[in-house]
Amino acid sequence: MKILYFAWLRQRIGVGEEVIKAPEGVTDVRTLVEWLRQRGPKYTEALADIEAFRVAVNQEFGDMDTVLEGDEEIAFFPPMTGG
Amino acid sequence: MKILYFAWLRQRIGVGEEVIKAPEGVTDVRTLVEWLRQRGPKYTEALADIEAFRVAVNQEFGDMDTVLEGDEEIAFFPPMTGG
Amino acid sequence: MTIRVQQKDFDVGAELDALSAGNTNVGGVTSFTGLVRDIVGSSQSRGGAMTLEHYPGMTEKMLVEIDAEAQSRWPLEASLIIHRYGRLEPGDRIVLVAAASAHRAAAFEACEFLIDWLKTKAPFWKLEETADGEADWVEARDSDDRAAQRWNSNG
Amino acid sequence: MTIRVQQKDFDVGAELDALSAGNTNVGGVTSFTGLVRDIVGSSQSRGGAMTLEHYPGMTEKMLVEIDAEAQSRWPLEASLIIHRYGRLEPGDRIVLVAAASAHRAAAFEACEFLIDWLKTKAPFWKLEETADGEADWVEARDSDDRAAQRWNSNG
Numbered sequence: 035m036k037i038l039y040f041a042w043l044r045q046r047i048g049v050g051e052e053v054i055k056a057p058e059g060v061t062d063v064r065t066l067v068e069w070l071r072q073r074g075p076k077y078t079e080a081l082a083d084i085e086a087f088r089v090a091v092n093q094e095f096g097d098m099d100t101v102l103e104g105d106e107e108i109a110f111f112p113p114m115t116g117g
Numbered sequence: 118m119k120i121l122y123f124a125w126l127r128q129r130i131g132v133g134e135e136v137i138k139a140p141e142g143v144t145d146v147r148t149l150v151e152w153l154r155q156r157g158p159k160y161t162e163a164l165a166d167i168e169a170f171r172v173a174v175n176q177e178f179g180d181m182d183t184v185l186e187g188d189e190e191i192a193f194f195p196p197m198t199g200g
Numbered sequence: 201m202t203i204r205v206q207q208k209d210f211d212v213g214a215e216l217d218a219l220s221a222g223n224t225n226v227g228g229v230t231s232f233t234g235l236v237r238d239i240v241g242s243s244q245s246r247g248g249a250m251t252l253e254h255y256p257g258m259t260e261k262m263l264v265e266i267d268a269e270a271q272s273r274w275p276l277e278a279s280l281i282i283h284r285y286g287r288l289e290p291g292d293r294i295v296l297v298a299a300a301s302a303h304r305a306a307a308f309e310a311c312e313f314l315i316d317w318l319k320t321k322a323p324f325w326k327l328e329e330t331a332d333g334e335a336d337w338v339e340a341r342d343s344d345d346r347a348a349q350r351w352n353s354n355g
Numbered sequence: 356m357t358i359r360v361q362q363k364d365f366d367v368g369a370e371l372d373a374l375s376a377g378n379t380n381v382g383g384v385t386s387f388t389g390l391v392r393d394i395v396g397s398s399q400s401r402g403g404a405m406t407l408e409h410y411p412g413m414t415e416k417m418l419v420e421i422d423a424e425a426q427s428r429w430p431l432e433a434s435l436i437i438h439r440y441g442r443l444e445p446g447d448r449i450v451l452v453a454a455a456s457a458h459r460a461a462a463f464e465a466c467e468f469l470i471d472w473l474k475t476k477a478p479f480w481k482l483e484e485t486a487d488g489e490a491d492w493v494e495a496r497d498s499d500d501r502a503a504q505r506w507n508s509n510g
Contacts, residue, residue, distance in 0.1 A: 040410055041480035042492045090478070093413035109410060109478075113495030116407065116438060116479025117389055117450050117470055123255055124325035125337045173323070176258035192255060192323075196340030199252065199283060199324025200234055200295050200315055213368020216388065224393040224445040230466075231386045232459060233371065238379040290379040304387060305502070308467050311385075315459060347460070 040111035046080035063089050064098040123194035129163035146172050147181040201279045203263045207286040219278040219300040226277045230311040231298035238290030248329045252285040255323035266317045274306040313351050320348040356434045358418045362441040374433040374455040381432045385466040386453035393445030403484045407440040410478035421472045429461040468506050475503040
């Protein structure tokens with residue numbers, strides 16, 4: 035499972051991309067976020083408020099209920115401000 | 118009084134611009150049009166239908182009731198099709 | 201504001217650049233370029249060119265009034281109207297209108313307003329050459345009147 | 356359709372010309388150019404530049420989807436989205452969207468749709484340099500969400 039962080043999530047966590055092997059309990063985005071938060075204070079802080087960030091699974095928008103198989107590319111980022 | 122004709126009004130009347138001295142009875146656009154119609158069949162035909170053309174007096178849109186003093190620039194033309 | 205009525209073509213990129221040059225209050229520039237259409241091979245094909253006639257003097261006066269109305273309705277940093285006259289071939293540019301503003305909604309609305317009002321208030325007339333060598337005056341369209349009137353009043 | 360995500364600047368005139376080149380079905384081209392603002396001397400002044408970050412891969416994918424949605428909603432002859440990333444100075448171009456159609460209403464609506472959806476659906480983030488040498492991530496605006504949502508459903 036490849037995880038990408040953008041903008042302030044990347045800055046707070048301190049890494050833009052990481053490959054992880056999530057434990058068996060991680061079956062959707064919600065359980066992934068809960069597991070990531072336990073990896074340290076930077077994760078806890080960056081992922082504290084699920085209203086503050088968006089998620090994409092394999093480059094499509096997802097939400098907390100999006101199911102994960104384990105080999106996805108998952109990205110966390112703030113609301114977009116392009117244009 | 119200077120009179121201008123544009124587009125098909127110019128073509129039907131056969132002249133784009135003429136300077137005329139209107140008789141005393143011409144006090145507004147309506148009486149001017151009535152007087153012009155009597156000047157010949159080309160005028161009668163071109164100015165037959167007051168719904169088919171627009172009028173400007175001194176380069177501002179006017180209508181049949183616009184008052185004329187005698188020294189105006191008056192233009193007759195079809196609805197505009199620019200842009 | 202820039203208002204020009206001219207026979208020659210214009211450079212869209214240079215004109216739009218000039219609208220925001222040196223003005224970092226501009227966040228967005230909306231433009232509309234009108235071109236001579238020719239639906240080749242269709243029943244609507246006219247085979248060609250058109251000639252744009254206008255009323256020199258009144259044209260410029262109306263374009264200035266239309267631009268002033270746009271400036272009064274929206275917070276614009278700059279605006280532009282360029283309209284050509286004379287004979288034009290299919291694919292040729294006819295008109296360019298543009299509006300620059302801090303925010304995009306104003307730029308879009310003002311730009312559409314400029315072209316909608318120009319279509320029904322600026323004294324231009326199109327004479328289209330037909331396939332049989334004749335020429336027809338283009339008729340005004342109700343859809344253009346409705347587009348102009350939706351900007352309300354004064355319309 | 357043309358979709359490009361690039362660091363370097365673009366030539367607005369050349370890009371718009373290309374939209375109608377050789378296609379005399381095009382009657383109008385509407386464009387929107389977004390620029391880096393800097394309200395110099397005002398309380399909102401940030402003194403400068405910004406850096407645009409994006410999600411390579413997903414960005415292009417979303418822009419293709421947004422463009423396809425516009426093509427499905429309006430009868431377009433051509434469309435264009437160019438978005439820059441990297442560090443940009445005040446006055447620099449950020450984005451160009453454009454739509455070409457036989458008639459102007461479709462060109463205007465599609466162009467505004469492209470930029471409205473792009474703002475809320477394409478993964479770009481702006482980091483603004485502040486006067487004190489720091490940098491702040493720009494916050495998403497409710498007005499952009501509302502602008503995107505007015506194009507209904509899927510919004």
